Amino acid sequence: MQRECLDVLVVGAGAFGAVSALDLAQRGHHVTILDRTTGPHPSASSTDISKMIRMDYGSDVFYHDLADHSLNIWEQWNEEWPKRLYHPEHFLVLAAAPFEPGSFEFESERVLRERGYTPERFNAAQLAAKWPAWNASLYPQGYLSPRGGWAESGAVVSRLLESGRSEGVQFVQGQLDEVLSKGSQVSGVRYRERGGSMNTLTADRVVVAAGAWTPILLPWLEDTLKPIAQPIIHYGVENPYRWQSPIFPPFAADTAGSGWYGFPSLQDGRLKLGHHGNGRVVDPDSRGEVSKEHLDHARSFLRSSLPELANAPVVGTRVCLYCDTFDGDLWIGEDPGRSGLIVAAGGSGHGFKFTPMIGRIVGDVLEKRDNRWLYRFDWRERGEPRKEAARLQI
């Protein structure tokens, strides 16, 4: 297929926007990114110290496979980039009860084995011997996932933006106000400049990758995409080496039941604890603070599961926003009612790990090429008979 060189405007410089801009520039399109800052925005979901990179998705082989493909590129980026930002330190999966068919842990392990991986199954005694920080009496069974780990997510976005710059991506600082159209064809955007005045940018295609802000900017998606607040806590540990892999790998502790997951300590002693719960729908620009109730809840988790951290001081908190779709699948496709408007959002609390594949998917949508992953992400109606959706976030 002959490739037409298009003027593409990408709105949002989080992981989805940065990698889409890079892919599109590498395909030869003229790409501009519009965001409120030229680097990672402090309140963007991607701008955190770490995100989990895992293939464990219960029985949902689609996501296992997509993560497997993404991991190939994470590993390639580690070779190509000046600094390794993906840390292949495995993923420790702890279960609060012996594995049962149908549970997240059982099904994830089964899919790993069926697809040729060898997870390391352990019981409580083996957990205590190998990963002694854990109160093994609470976790009778678990496995160490052999491929996965975590990525320095904010740094990854900076790196992708830098790579985009060297491929010719232009940056405009400002805030999208409205997507403009001529008839049913998108023609550009109106945006507010830093100084407050309005300006316009013309484009053949507009890719809106504004994470949790997407349904605010494109209000016809407000029933489809929801900004959901989820808490993150950073604790300070005195001896970071004691809290790093291999003795303290990234973990999910009965996460389908309890919601807890976390990461090894950074060199500076920050150890991140996340919790996947129901969350609350918020305005992305006034999301509030992590509540005292949640801090207390987290403290009792530490006391019971990781007793050495029972008194670890809180050194930071963050309310991070999922951009949840109604079915947990990402949302990547062209708006059927607005030709040339592509949406790349709906990370639903688990999108970061797929960053390496997102650009390719968005590029194929924009160029109207087939893409094997798209059938789960494309524009869809609530209540449509769906394939299995992601059951566990992070």
Ligand SMILES: Cc1cc2nc3c(=O)[nH]c(=O)nc-3n(C[C@H](O)[C@H](O)[C@H](O)COP(=O)(O)OP(=O)(O)OC[C@H]3O[C@@H](n4cnc5c(N)ncnc54)[C@H](O)[C@@H]3O)c2cc1C
């Ligand atoms: C608590 C939490 C934990 C998570 N943990 C994991 C994990 O461990 N593993 C994993 O794979 N995923 C995880 N995720 C999900 C992951 O963070 C997201 O799927 C991913 O970062 C989404 O990237 P994005 O580019 O879509 O959005 P964002 O990173 O939020 O980027 C959106 C961008 O749009 C810009 N923008 C907004 N409004 C405008 C406007 N008007 N004009 C211009 N620009 C605008 C913003 O400034 C921002 O830069 C987690 C999410 C949360 C909240």
